[in-house]
Amino acid sequence: MKASNFFISTLKEAPADAEVVSHKLMMRAGMIKRLGAGIYNYMPMGLRVIRKVENIVREEMNRAGAVELLMPVVQPAELWQETGRFDKMGPELLRVKDRHDRDFIIQPTSEEVVTDIARQELRSYKQLPKNFYHIQTKFRDERRPRFGVMRGREFTMKDAYSFDRDKEAAGRSYENMYAAYCKIFDRLGLQYRAVAADTGAIGGDRSHEFQVIADTGEDAIIYCPTSDYAANIELAEAVALLASRAGATAALAKTPTPGKATCADVAELLQLPLAQTVKSLVLATDETDDKGIITKSTVWLLLVRGDHDLNEVKAGKLEGFKGGFRFATVPEIIEHFGTKPGYLGPIGLKKPVKIVADRTVANMADFVCGANEVDFHYTGVNWGRDLPEPDFVADIRNVVAGDPSPDGKGVLAIQRGIEVGHVFYLGTKYSAAMKANFLDEAGKPQPMEMGCYGIGVTRILGAAIEQNHDERGIVWPDAIAPFTVVVCPIGMDRSEEVKTAATKLYEELLALGIDVLLDDRGERPGAMFADWELIGVPHRVVLSDRGLKEGTVEYQGRRDAEATKLAVADVVGHLKGKLKP
Amino acid sequence: MKASNFFISTLKEAPADAEVVSHKLMMRAGMIKRLGAGIYNYMPMGLRVIRKVENIVREEMNRAGAVELLMPVVQPAELWQETGRFDKMGPELLRVKDRHDRDFIIQPTSEEVVTDIARQELRSYKQLPKNFYHIQTKFRDERRPRFGVMRGREFTMKDAYSFDRDKEAAGRSYENMYAAYCKIFDRLGLQYRAVAADTGAIGGDRSHEFQVIADTGEDAIIYCPTSDYAANIELAEAVALLASRAGATAALAKTPTPGKATCADVAELLQLPLAQTVKSLVLATDETDDKGIITKSTVWLLLVRGDHDLNEVKAGKLEGFKGGFRFATVPEIIEHFGTKPGYLGPIGLKKPVKIVADRTVANMADFVCGANEVDFHYTGVNWGRDLPEPDFVADIRNVVAGDPSPDGKGVLAIQRGIEVGHVFYLGTKYSAAMKANFLDEAGKPQPMEMGCYGIGVTRILGAAIEQNHDERGIVWPDAIAPFTVVVCPIGMDRSEEVKTAATKLYEELLALGIDVLLDDRGERPGAMFADWELIGVPHRVVLSDRGLKEGTVEYQGRRDAEATKLAVADVVGHLKGKLKP
Structure with a gap:
């Protein structure tokens, strides 16, 4: 491609509404152009990246x-x-009515349509397994679209759906997709991690997110550097940090803690480690009748160590929480604890509540908790002696860095990540609802076992940039750069020699099938280099009159600190070496 | 591709709602699957064709x-x-509101968005000319979607938009796109014609439709077999069929024509050629005030020869018709003609109307027309003698086959066609409305001159099939066939020799970059051949035990009446020869 046949439009400054670096750089590099909230034109430079991602995925x-x-x-x-x-x-879900007032939706995903295809087309076990996918425009009317292509409303997604005869076969389809995803993200040239994720109501352990590692990522990825354990924070198992409960050594004492309503404040006041305090969280579950009217509410006290956080996904899996839960209201709290939040604890309740202790809390001794009285905490609290054993002991907290890995093979670390892919076992959720049955060997109808597998194609652009950029701009991996090589002639309009050499090099590279751009715009060197560093083309060759006189050109990789002088005769070979897979 | 890794689903019968052959064959060949009225899933077999079309267009x-x-x-x-x-x-235009109750549309085309991009990005004459295009999903909420992909609601269109500094440059952009379209349709392997089309309010002569020739096409294409004249019927100029007016030879006579309210019936009754009768069409134009209330209506009588039809697009160009026109109401007709429709004519009006004669009618003598009295016509009517000369003489009729070509180089013929592309000069219609200006050399803002250029990607599938099919199924041109070659082994499961030879051939063709499918489904020969003839793969090679024993395979082109025996060693060379561009 010659620049004169293309469209290059860079900006010195990013628009004020661009919050994250990938959004800023994509706007500045002329990759996207805002059309509305969360809706972007993919400009020629950005579309080239999208097409490369799509091709690898395909x-x-x-x-x-x-x-x-x-x-x-x-x-x-x-x-x-x-x-x-x-x-x-x-x-x-964007809903729309056509001219006949019939309801339609703009697809956010395609489980329904693909299951409709499957129930018509896949009639026999002989046709299974089958996996259909498409790469198509999606729309999700996000409440607060932001971060450019990272959380847009209109975006491109690859979504695949597998159909199998039974759970075992579905497991093979899942593993097959998992392996394909690894190949895809390997080829994209991104650092990523496949992390186990929650399966919600479907159950089982077949849900993995593919997370591109980036400090700016919204998601916390838990992993063990010395084993292959990796999970997202919703799922990552937190083991008990105390192997067993120590004996009581302190007496129970009601201690004044005026105005100290948080564990951190209390620990500071009492000069105790935060790990000796216990945090009280009051939740409630409701039972409803057929009409959805609440007939009974139950109040729960969940206890986690003062330096830990409640994990709501884990809480949602507690016995009795399957139908959903909520935080208790202030009147409910006063009714059961006799006081307002801030000084709550499991001792001296006004009305019984169910107590769930985190695994670590269950093994604590001599701990500190609220006294159910404003400005007072108990110290020296011990299970059994000062209060009954908890009703339930469960993993209800987020893991923290340094926790033992649940596989026993090391210590957990935390990274930030950006979710760009998800493989998910659906079971018969959709096939049962839509009667997508096949006939088995015995001629008996059976619902198909399904899996779904998504990749956020346009989001990958943002994630790749969050992971790969510097102060000068984007640093694309070779595989998805808008151009792999840019040839920059200096003074092409003045020097016939530069023009000839640049054109010759460009044509040679083109003939080798290399995706090369010849910058024939006639920009001054500074502006030209700044453009290509901003746009993030990984390999640059500069030709100048002076260099050519001594028979050299300059090569610079986008991550290189300096340019390398090369003999004109060597440059193609040098590039071929750099571009080797 | 191996059939076992693909998805093939053919039907013996087309669904009842498929009206045209392309729709029937696409459904039977498993290319599309109906999801709703005018909304289709593009199944794997159909998507391959779409991608090939898209690639050629791109x-x-x-x-x-x-x-x-x-x-x-x-x-x-x-x-x-x-x-x-x-x-x-x-x-x-499908309109939709988002969660914030803001209005959006689902794009039927993109003039507005591309002009918005241009007004932000193209600021200087130095950036012009520029031509942006995309290949994207469109939606038009057709009142009566039908004919499968020919008139769907959701479809894929390539739409391009050119931006130029002046009319002359816009003309070059137009010619450039016209030439590109010719290359595209040449490469697609379709018989087509670029026909001049009406430019409506834009004016000028820069509008051409690209029509795929097919007997079943909805459009009439007018062309001159002995020159390069071609236009659609809206535009094709109808010359006067009588070079000059003959002298009167008959006397004016009011003749009873009881119950004969059409020219054809009158001509039959009076035993005169239909070409001696004149048809009366009463139209009306309205003048309105600021609020759109009609303040004045004018009634017009348009006269065409009895065997000719009124061309409403041409009528719309008459002086006084620019603001639109309508057919007159019965009360208006009675008010001016004193009688109801059926026996109307230009003689003996109750109230004056403006009379427009078609060019041919203006030169007729001794003609027949309605007498403005039920059951009576005038015969022997002559301009000047029996009624004043017409107020206007204009081309207001459709041409018919056999008319002289307006370029004087032959006689017109009519073909049917399917519009699959359109190149159109827009002028400053959108740039002026949206203030899309550039700065010229003098630094003065000027509106950009625009053109738009569409290709109905999915519609091309339907048009190609309407043009290329037989009683057995589709006959794809090589360039857009879902597979170029199909290798059909007979009894692959029984014969190791067949399996080995078929796999070897398949792999050889694949290595040559030929888009080949190996049918490893194990279907019986009859069913297998019927499938590929229905699907329309242009080249087929059949391997059987018996053939291989004598060292031969069978080749059959989709249009060939019979198979050709080839030595095994020759088949690759034979195919290479067939596939030469």
Whole structure:
């Protein structure tokens, strides 16, 4: 490509509403252009990256035996009513009426449509397994779209759906997709981690997020550097930090802690380690009748160590919490604890509550907790002696860095990540709701076992930049750079020699199948170099009159601190070496 | 590709709602699957064709210097309000509100968005000309979607938009796109014609439709087999069929024509040629005040020869018709003609009307027309003698086959066609409305001259099939066939020799970059051949035990009546010869 046949538009400053570095750099590099909140034009420079990502995804999906099709953006509501999602999904689902007042939705995902295809097309066990995917425009009406392509409303997603005859076969399809995803992210040239994730109501252990590692990521990734354990923070198991409960050594004492309503403040006041305090969290679960009216509420006290945080996903898995839970109201708290939040604890309750202790809390001795009286805490608290054993002991906290790995093979560390892919075992959730059955060997109808597998194609651009940038701009991995090599002639308009040499090099590289751009815009060197460093092309060759006179050109990798002088005759070979996979 | 890794699903019968052959065959061949009215899933077999079409379009657009980007499907209404199209467009434009009750549209086309990009990005004459295009999902809420992908609601379109500094440069952009379109349709392997089309209010002569020739096409294409004249029927100029007016030879006579209210019936009754009768069409134009209330209506009588039809597009160009016209109401007709429709004519009017004669009618003598009295016509009518000369003489009729070509180089013929592309000069219609100005050499802002260039990507599938099919199924041109070659082994499961030979051939062809499918499904020969003839793969090689024993395989082109026996060693060479461009 010659720059004169392309469209390059860079900005010195990012617009004020760009909050994160990837958004700023994509705007400045002319990759995207805002059309509305969370809606972007993909400009020529950005579209080249998208196409490269799509091609890698497509090649590996095909290699894994998945079959590409294309499902519509505008989908009839009927199918979404069959699964109940038309009503259940919130305003994220963009609903629209056609000229005949019929309901449609703009697809945020395609489980319903692909299951509709499967129930018509996959009738026999002989046709299974099958995996259909498409790469298509999606729309999710986010309440607060932001971060450019990281949380847009309109975006491109690859979504695949596998259909299998039983759980075991579904497991193989899942593993197959997991392996394909690893190949995809390897080829994209990104540092990533596949982390176990929560499966919610589906159950089982077949849910993994593919997270691109970046300090600016929204997600916390838990991993063990000395084993292959990795999970997201919702799922990562927190073991008891105390192997067993020590004996009591202190007496129970009600201690004044005026105005100290947090564990940290109390620990500081009492000059005790924060790890000796216990945090009280009051939750409630409701029972409802057929009409959804609450008939009974139960109040729960959840206890985690003062330096730990409650994990709400784990809490949601407690016996009795399956139907959902909420934080208790102040009247409920006063009714059961006799005081307002800030000084709550498990001793001296006004009305009984169910007590759930985190695994670590259950093994603590001589601990500190609220005294259910404003400005007072108990110290020297011991289970059994000062209060009954907890009703339940469970893992209800977030892990923290330094926790033992649940596989016993080391100590956990935490990284930040950006979720760009997800593989998920769906079971028969959709096939049962939509009666997507196949006939087994005995001619008996069975619901298909499904899995779904998403990759946020446009989001990958943002994630790649969050991971790979410096103060000068983007640093694309070779595989997804808008151009792999840029040839920068200095003074092409003045010097016939520069023009000839640059054009020759450009054509040679092109003939080798290298994705090269010749910058024939005639920009001054400073502006030209700044553009390509901002845009993030990984390999640059500069030709100048002076250099050519001594038979050299300059090569600089985007991450190199300095340029390397090369003999003109060597440059193609040098580049071929650099571009080797 | 191996069939076992793909998805093949053919039907013996087309669904009842498939009206045209392309729709039937696409459904039977498993290329598309209906999701809703005018909304289709593109199944794997169909998607392969779409991708091939897209690639050819993309390559030629890039070669012509156009730059690809991607504009969103969901677009903010604000831009469409700037041009007035948000209100002016009918229910074809799908409107939607987001969670904040803001108006959006699902794009039917992208003039507004691309003009918004241009007004921000193209600031100087130095940046012009520029041509941006995208290949993207479109939605038009057709009142009556039908014919499968031919008139769907959701479809894929390539739309390009050129921006130029002046009319002359815009003309060059137009010619450039015209030439690119010719290359595209040449490469697609379709018989087509570029026909001049009406430019409406924009004026000028820069509008061409690219029509795929097919007997089943909805459009009439007018062309001259002995010159390069071609136009659609709206535009094709109808010359006067009588060079000059003959002298009167018959007397004016009021003749009873009881119950004969059409020219054809009158001609039959009076035993005169239909070409001696004149048809009366009564139209009306309205003048309105600021509020759109009609303040004055004018009634017009348009006269065409009895065997000719009124061309409403041409009528719309008459002086006084620019603001629109309608057919007159029965009360208006009675008021001016003193009688109801059926026996109307230009003689003996009750109240004056403006009379427009078609060019041919203006030169007729001794003609027949209605007498403005039920059951009576006048015969022997002559201009000047029996009624005043017409107020206007104009081309207001459709041409018919056999008319002289307007370029004087032969006689017109009519073909049917399917419009699959359109190149159109827009002038400053959008740039002026949206203030898309650039600064010229003098630093003065000027509106950009625009052109728009569409290709109906998915519609091309339907058009190609309407043009290329037989009683067995589709006959794809090589360039866009889902697979170029299919290798059909007979009894692959029984015969190791067949399996080895078929796999070897498949791999050899694959290595040559040929898009080949190995049918390893194990279908019986009859079913297998029927599938590939229905699907329309252009080249087939059949391997059987018997053939291989004598060292032969069978080749059959999709259009060949019979198979050709080839030595095993010759088949690759034979295919290479067949596939030569």
